[in-house]
Amino acid sequence: MSNxxxxxxxxxxxxxxxxxxxxxxxxxxxxxxxxxxxxxxxLASYAIAFRFYARFIRDRVLxxxxxxxxxxxxxxxxxxFEPMDRRVLFGHHFAAIAGAGPLVGPVLAAQMGYLPGxxxxxxxxxxxxxxxxxxxxxFSMRRNGKSLGQMARExxxxxxxxxxxxxxxxxxxxxxxxxxxxxxNALAASxxxxxxxxxxxxxxxxxxxxxxxxxxxRVLEVSLxxxxxxxxxxxxxxxISESSPYAAAxxxxxxxxxxxxxxxxxxxxxxxVWVLLAPRDYLSxxxxxxxxxxxxVGIAITLPPMxxxxxxxxxxxxxGPVFAGSLFPFVFIIIACGALSGFHSLVASGTxxxxxxxxxxxxxxxxxxxxxxxxxxxxxxIAAVTLDPxxxxxxxxxxxxxxDTVQSASQAVNGFGFxxxxxxxxxxxxxxxxxxxxxxxxxxPTLAVGISAIFAGVTGVFGxxxxxxxxxxxxxxEALFILTTVDAGTRVGRFMIQDLVGNVWRPFARTSWxxxxxxxxxxxxxxWGYFLWAGVNDxxxxxxxxxxxxxxxxxxxxxxxxxxxxxxLIKMGKLRYAWVTALPLAWDAAVTLTASWQKIFSTDPAIGxxxxxxxxxxxxxxxxxNDTMAALGAASVEDARQILxxxxxxxxxxxxxxxxxxxxxxxxxxxxxGIIRGSKEPEMTEAPWQExxxxxxxxVIEREPVGAR
Amino acid sequence: MKEISGENAYDRYLEVHAATHPxxxxxxxxxxxxxxxxxxxxxxxxxxx
Numbered sequence: 001m002s003n004x005x006x007x008x009x010x011x012x013x014x015x016x017x018x019x020x021x022x023x024x025x026x027x028x029x030x031x032x033x034x035x036x037x038x039x040x041x042x043l044a045s046y047a048i049a050f051r052f053y054a055r056f057i058r059d060r061v062l063x064x065x066x067x068x069x070x071x072x073x074x075x076x077x078x079x080x081f082e083p084m085d086r087r088v089l090f091g092h093h094f095a096a097i098a099g100a101g102p103l104v105g106p107v108l109a110a111q112m113g114y115l116p117g118x119x120x121x122x123x124x125x126x127x128x129x130x131x132x133x134x135x136x137x138x139f140s141m142r143r144n145g146k147s148l149g150q151m152a153r154e155x156x157x158x159x160x161x162x163x164x165x166x167x168x169x170x171x172x173x174x175x176x177x178x179x180x181x182x183x184x185n186a187l188a189a190s191x192x193x194x195x196x197x198x199x200x201x202x203x204x205x206x207x208x209x210x211x212x213x214x215x216x217x218r219v220l221e222v223s224l225x226x227x228x229x230x231x232x233x234x235x236x237x238x239x240i241s242e243s244s245p246y247a248a249a250x251x252x253x254x255x256x257x258x259x260x261x262x263x264x265x266x267x268x269x270x271x272x273v274w275v276l277l278a279p280r281d282y283l284s285x286x287x288x289x290x291x292x293x294x295x296x297v298g299i300a301i302t303l304p305p306m307x308x309x310x311x312x313x314x315x316x317x318x319x320g321p322v323f324a325g326s327l328f329p330f331v332f333i334i335i336a337c338g339a340l341s342g343f344h345s346l347v348a349s350g351t352x353x354x355x356x357x358x359x360x361x362x363x364x365x366x367x368x369x370x371x372x373x374x375x376x377x378x379x380x381x382i383a384a385v386t387l388d389p390x391x392x393x394x395x396x397x398x399x400x401x402x403x404d405t406v407q408s409a410s411q412a413v414n415g416f417g418f419x420x421x422x423x424x425x426x427x428x429x430x431x432x433x434x435x436x437x438x439x440x441x442x443x444x445p446t447l448a449v450g451i452s453a454i455f456a457g458v459t460g461v462f463g464x465x466x467x468x469x470x471x472x473x474x475x476x477x478e479a480l481f482i483l484t485t486v487d488a489g490t491r492v493g494r495f496m497i498q499d500l501v502g503n504v505w506r507p508f509a510r511t512s513w514x515x516x517x518x519x520x521x522x523x524x525x526x527x528w529g530y531f532l533w534a535g536v537n538d539x540x541x542x543x544x545x546x547x548x549x550x551x552x553x554x555x556x557x558x559x560x561x562x563x564x565x566x567x568x569l570i571k572m573g574k575l576r577y578a579w580v581t582a583l584p585l586a587w588d589a590a591v592t593l594t595a596s597w598q599k600i601f602s603t604d605p606a607i608g609x610x611x612x613x614x615x616x617x618x619x620x621x622x623x624x625x626n627d628t629m630a631a632l633g634a635a636s637v638e639d640a641r642q643i644l645x646x647x648x649x650x651x652x653x654x655x656x657x658x659x660x661x662x663x664x665x666x667x668x669x670x671x672x673x674g675i676i677r678g679s680k681e682p683e684m685t686e687a688p689w690q691e692x693x694x695x696x697x698x699x700v701i702e703r704e705p706v707g708a709r
Numbered sequence: 710m711k712e713i714s715g716e717n718a719y720d721r722y723l724e725v726h727a728a729t730h731p732x733x734x735x736x737x738x739x740x741x742x743x744x745x746x747x748x749x750x751x752x753x754x755x756x757x758x
Contacts, residue, residue: 076725080748216742217716273750274743491750 011051018044025115025310032305035382038114039299042122042378046371049126054367057131061569061577062138064359069692071144072355081145083357083698086364092355094369095285096347097133098292100179100482101337101554102373104443106381108547109334110392111322112315114308114385116331118378124332124339125374128584132558134366135565135581136345141353141362142686148349148561152664154685155567160667163660164560165496168346170656171553172493173524175343176265177531178550179482179489181542184257184532185442186479190434191250192241192472194257197479198250199233200280201264207279219282226283227290230480234472241433254536261486262529269490269521277487284481291477295379295451302457308385308392313417321397321416322441323544324606329594333551338377340588342557344370357698383450390420391428391437395446398541399439400633409438433468441543448474493524534646539639540632548599549650549657555592556657559585563668570672571682589665596658600651605632609651616643718745 021041024033058064072083084092109117140146146154149168153161187193207226215221240246252260268276314320315327323334337343348366356365384392393416394402394409402409406422413420429437432452437445452470459466495511497520502509508516535542562585569578602608605615605628615628619640629640674680695701719741726735736744 077729082721211746212743216739216746217719219716274746278746278750 011048014044014047018048025118032307033114033310034303035299035306035386036303038118038306038378038382042118042375045122045126046375049130050363050367050371053126054130054134054363057134057367057580058360058363061574061580062135062362064138064362065689066358066360066696067692068359069690069694070141070356070359071353071687072357073692073694074687074690075144075354080351081354083694084355085698086357086361089352089355089357089361090365090369091289093347093352093365094372095288096351097341097344097369098288098373098376099337099485100182100444100478101341101343102377103380103447103478104182104547105335105337105551106377107384107443107446108322108396108543109331110308110381110384111312111320111396112327112331113311114306114381115310116315116327117335117381120331120335121339121374121377121381124335125370128558128562128587129338129340129344129374130367130370131580131584132340132342132561132565133344133348133370134362135569136561137348137353137356137366138359138362139565139568140349141356141359144687145350145354148345148557148564151349151564151568152560155564155571156664156668156671160560160563160664163663163667167553167556167560167657167660167664169493169496170653171343171550171557172489172496173527174531174546174550174553174653176486176489176493176528177535178543178546179485180258180261180265180528180532181535181546182442182444183261183479183482184254184536185440185543186444186448186475187252187257188254189251189436190241190475191247192237192433192468193475193479194252195240195250196230196233196237196472196476197483199236200230200283200476200480200483201276203229203233204276204279204283207283208275211279212274222279223282223286226279227286230283230287230476234469234476237472238433238468255533258529258533258536261532262525264483265486265490265528266521266525268487269494269525270517273491277484277491280480280484280487284484287477287480291474292376292379295383295454296375298451298454298458299379299382302454304382304386304454304457306382306385307387308389312389318604318607321393321401321412323548324604325548325595325598329591329598330548332591333548333555333595335377336551336554336558338374338380340555340558340584341373342554342559342561345557345561357694358692358696360696380447383447383454386453387446387450388420388424390418391424391449392446393418394420394425395437395440395449396443397439397441398544398633399441400540400635402439404438406436406438431467432471434471439541441541443543444475444478447478448472490521490524490528493527494520497523531649534642534649537642538646539634539642545646545650548595549653552592552595552599552654552657555588556661559588559592559661560664562588563664567668567671570675571684573682575676585665589661592661593658596654596661599654600658609647609654613644613647613651616640616647620644718742 018041021037021044024037025041070083072081075081076083106117106121139151143151149161149165152164187197203226207222210222240250318324318326390413393413402412406425409425410420410422425438429435432449448471451474452467455470456467498509498511498516507513510516535546538545562581565581566578566585569581598607599609603611605612615626619625619629619637623637625634625637625640634640634643675682693700719738722741723735
């Protein structure tokens with residue numbers, strides 16, 4: 001009795017702390033609720049989930065076997081296969097899954113209040129996101145690190161496999177466009193931001209040369225040099241923005257930035273990796289881990305109050321100015337990374353499983369790293385909801401509704417049911433060293449204002465001058481790893497295209513063949529470049545149109561991963577535990593298909609692509625804007641033409657995504673019922689069992705006799 | 710720190726190389742790191758947005 005009390009007593013305390021924190025979040029009276037409650041509600045929930053649910057999955061559902069050698073041990077070749085220390089591998093895996101996504105989604109979802117997004121981030125990660133990452137990692141590990149696409153083909157069938165491949169490629173294109181759009185929105189008309197980010201290119205090249213020719217392998221040294229230069233670049237940006245001839249030269253329009261990003265993406269994809277991609281990768285990994293740690297400390301020290309209400313009316317009426325659509329399904333679409341992200345299944349299959357030391361480590365690495373990313377999303381939510389809601393809406397609402405001046409923005413915000421004075425908007429912009437913060441959509445600027453306020457709260461003893469530095473530090477931090485994703489994503493897309501065409505015409509598949517390289521790079525850049533350009537020039541604000549599409553695509557990939565997981569569980573004879581992946585799959589499919597349905601069939605032109613398209617068409621035929629178009633924010637018939645094209649493309653893509661999900665799930669359920677009825681043999685594709693010779697710290701426990709090899 | 714940054718990778722490579730290809734010459738340090746970087750990014754994999 002006393003033994004079990006000692007064992008579980010601490011968990012009872014943690015559960016109580018968690019319950020009190022959740023209670024404060026949901027029910028506390030008074031003006032504002034402190035962000036500390038959110039921080040500790042999240043941490044207590046993660047601790048309990050990791051201790052109990054993840055352990056249940058490890059022991060009962062997956063039945064991991066530490067006497068079984070992992071691919072890293074069996075196939076150790078010192079490069080892609082290698083048993084890596086679990087703490088180091090955790091860092092690598094976390095750096096690979098955490099990007100700008102968990103920072104942007106929660107900021108946009110904050111328009112519905114702080115509670116709906118937070119509940120989804122925490123409950124979603126525990127029951128869906130971390131489960132997906134952990135099971136995918138485990139199944140791929142048992143198959144020598146096969147990719148998600150390969151597993152879909154082998155476990156479900158060629159149809160499901162092909163659908164998964166198309167899903168991956170189209171998601172990549174939308175993803176790159178959305179991320180690039182976030183960068184454009186953050187840098188437009190900001191000489192400080194543009195200068196600092198442009199400087200990362202020579203810094204990366206310098207680091208690349210250092211690592212390639214001067215001192216290969218010295219990653220720590222070169223990262224320290226890089227980060228120091230980066231800080232100088234941010235300080236330099238401040239000088240640039242204050243001296244008028246240079247400030248003018250570094251002020252770019254959105255279209256100029258779009259062109260620059262497209263050229264950059266193409267060049268980065270064609271060049272060898274050591275010039276840009278590899279050094280940028282080191283730089284952004286350092287910045288990412290450092291900034292996230294700083295942010296956690298900053299929030300814990302300042303414990304800011306949350307000014308956004310628990311729920312806003314936009315949660316229920318679907319008329320949100322940041323993105324349209326009601327709480328269900330759109331909160332679950334907008335917040336993908338941090339709660340459930342299909343993209344992780346690409347990292348969890350392929351790279352990480354080849355480096356695992358012991359099977360049981362899928363729990364800290366698969367489940368644990370995803371909990372950490374969820375925590376990043378919670379901090380992003382805190383940074384957004386601790387802002388004045390008036391400032392939040394003035395930054396994030398559809399720019400067409402806000403107008404160009406602080407006065408018009410203040411009026412528009414009053415129309416949304418919040419209030420902010422023109423003076424507040426101007427002084428906020430002054431504090432962060434920008435001309436204006438009105439209509440700076442995309443999430444990154446909002447997060448940067450929130451982060452800078454939190455950091456400035458810590459460094460406040462040195463005066464408020466530091467807030468502008470912190471703002472641009474945060475912008476740089478986000479833009480930096482978005483550019484890293486643009487580099488890496490374009491290259492991945494290029495390889496996929498080379499691989500696809502290579503099936504028809506052999507030479508094209510050779511990634512070192514320059515013409516193939518250039519053509520495939522151009523194709524993939526043209527793909528995301530088109531969506532980026534359309535998003536930048538969207539009369540109704542691109543991010544609110546494209547972000548839901550990106551969310552749907554990402555959740556579609558999660559559906560593929562969870563379907564593969566469910567199929568494998570059933571094949572393993574684990575039907576009674578199949579709900580572990582099947583329930584999140586059912587939820588994910590319900591959310592994604594409802595969102596697709598509304599995007600395709602809704603008669604509300606703010607939500608449905610085709611309803612919007614019809615309104616645009618009417619306006620073009622009539623030669624003048626009808627009321628619907630005008631209410632959405634279109635200014636001219638020319639705008640309506642643009643909207644017509646955009647809604648057609650976006651609508652067709654929505655249909656494509658929905659059809660893909662249905663095909664994958666239908667094809668898999670054919671396999672499931674075949675096995676359950678007994679009409680189909682469950683064929684397993686696991687690598688055969690071999691005994692492990694490593695202990696849990698990675699030391700060799702039994703030496704093979706000399707000469708055995 | 711060396712483990713985290715991968716700076717001891719060369720030593721481990723030498724161990725594996727000695728065990729698997731006894732007698733064959735190993736790459737020198739600079740060659741190894743250049744080759745490793747190319748290998749690592751030969752398929753850069755995906756990142757979460």
